[in-house]
Amino acid sequence: MTQASNHDINLPFPILIGDIGGTNARFALLIDAFAEPRPFPPVKTADFANIDEALQRCILDTTSVQPRSAILALAGPIEGDEVPLTNCPWVVRPREMIANLGFQDVLLVNDFEAQALAIASLPDGDREQIGPGVERPAASRAVLGPGTGLGVAGLVYARHSWIPVPGEGGHVDVGPRSERDYEIWPFLERIEGRVAGEELLSGRGIMNIYRAVSAADGADAPLSTPAEVTAQALAQDDRAAIETLSLFSTYLGRVAGDMAMIFMARGGVYLAGGISQKILPALRGPEFRAAFEDKAPHRALLGAIPTYVVTHPVAALVGLAAFARMPDRFGVATEGRHWKR
Known part of the structure; x- marks a missing residue:
């Protein structure tokens, strides 16, 4: 399990995209580069002890199409292999997600970085x-x-x-x-x-x-x-x-x-x-x-x-979907934020 280089950003589909704030987490599944994101019901962060539990119960257990990658926008700075959210007790651990939830790739970005991706073409x-x-x-x-x-x-x-x-x-x-x-x-x-x-x-x-x-x-x-x-x-x-x-x-x-x-x-x-x-x-x-x-x-x-x-009610997901489809259109820094199996 390794950190990917800054140029290796073509993630394998299907891709789970997620916008995780202090109160609510919203997810959608992007089957391929041409499909519209398929949304899941919003998740209250307070209802789950951690993000892995929420992903397993609300996403992975509810779809027959299992994501191979995840792009998650988090409300907080992203440093190291354990990323705490600023206004939520969840701690995101990409290595554990790959080991326990079946992802091949996990990419973390800031939640308002995702909003910025959205306003590029709103x-x-x-x-x-x-x-x-x-x-x-x-x-x-x-x-x-x-x-x-x-x-x-x-x-x-x-x-x-x-x-x-x-x-x-x-x-x-x-x-x-x-x-x-x-x-x-x-x-x-x-x-x-x-x-x-x-x-x-x-x-x-x-x-x-x-x-x-x-x-x-x-x-x-x-x-x-x-x-x-x-x-x-x-x-x-x-x-x-x-x-x-x-x-x-x-x-x-x-x-x-x-x-x-x-x-x-x-x-x-x-x-x-x-x-x-x-x-x-x-x-x-x-x-x-x-x-x-x-x-x-x-x-x-x-x-x-x-x-x-x-x-738009879920603009951050729109931004993440745009990046997932055409990563070369955006200069998203992935060094230290992209984990691969």
């Missing part, structure tokens, strides 16, 4: 543009998505290939700017003293903002889940929830604008994940785009960069 029907800006077809792009955590990745075009740039941009520091920010910032929950992007722009981030808004106003915070807060906000039924969603949109715009400048993303900045889709009515409002463009002295630059919400 059609207009699977995205909604928010605000002005014109896409430059071969220009760099960025994707970020609030969910269980905050994922961020870049996408650059070079040497006739789309090259995803994974990272941990969701953990950058975020600071207060407005008077209202300074009022609520003392009440925000932190990690070792830091307010990182993920502490604001995630499911728990919604609750963090909501509780801080309520505490700053000396009010109770009766809502207990992100879904309740966003539903009350979109229905205009709760003042603190309404402000929470407004601030969430503002902070998301600020971080998205930062990523646009880091990657010089003239090809667009894409908002992925379930939360972005659920709060789309709020993102259509003025807060997100105003914060995105408020980057003096580069307001004009940001004003020309388009922003989109990815509306």
Whole structure:
């Protein structure tokens, strides 16, 4: 059982593709390079002690066509033979998968690397543009998505290939700017003293903002889940929830604008994940785009960069399928991330 070279990326079909987040794992089977991915029912990570158990019970025991390879997108950095997920207790061990589950090849990528692969060729029907800006077809792009955590990745075009740039941009520091920010910032929950992007722009981030808004106003915070807060906000039924969603949109715009400048993303900045889709009515409002463009002295630059919400329900799987079919189209680094029997 060996690590494969960076150039050996034509994996044998059938290929199992998977997008594994902190809360949900989604899988599909790609029979060959011409077939459409065959999806499996979503898996709740909390329902299984480890990924091998989930794969055996939910995938391998339910299909007569057994995959020979697996390409798995993980929410966390990939280093070594044991890869823990950032917001989930699962630890992915490719060598054990090959030994125990029958795979010949296992390739691991970052979950937002998979999102970046998807936005390389996402059609207009699977995205909604928010605000002005014109896409430059071969220009760099960025994707970020609030969910269980905050994922961020870049996408650059070079040497006739789309090259995803994974990272941990969701953990950058975020600071207060407005008077209202300074009022609520003392009440925000932190990690070792830091307010990182993920502490604001995630499911728990919604609750963090909501509780801080309520505490700053000396009010109770009766809502207990992100879904309740966003539903009350979109229905205009709760003042603190309404402000929470407004601030969430503002902070998301600020971080998205930062990523646009880091990657010089003239090809667009894409908002992925379930939360972005659920709060789309709020993102259509003025807060997100105003914060995105408020980057003096580069307001004009940001004003020309388009922003989109990815509306495809499983965009990461689309990206993984595109890579599985035509790996030469993408500059995916596989060194240290590809295991072979």
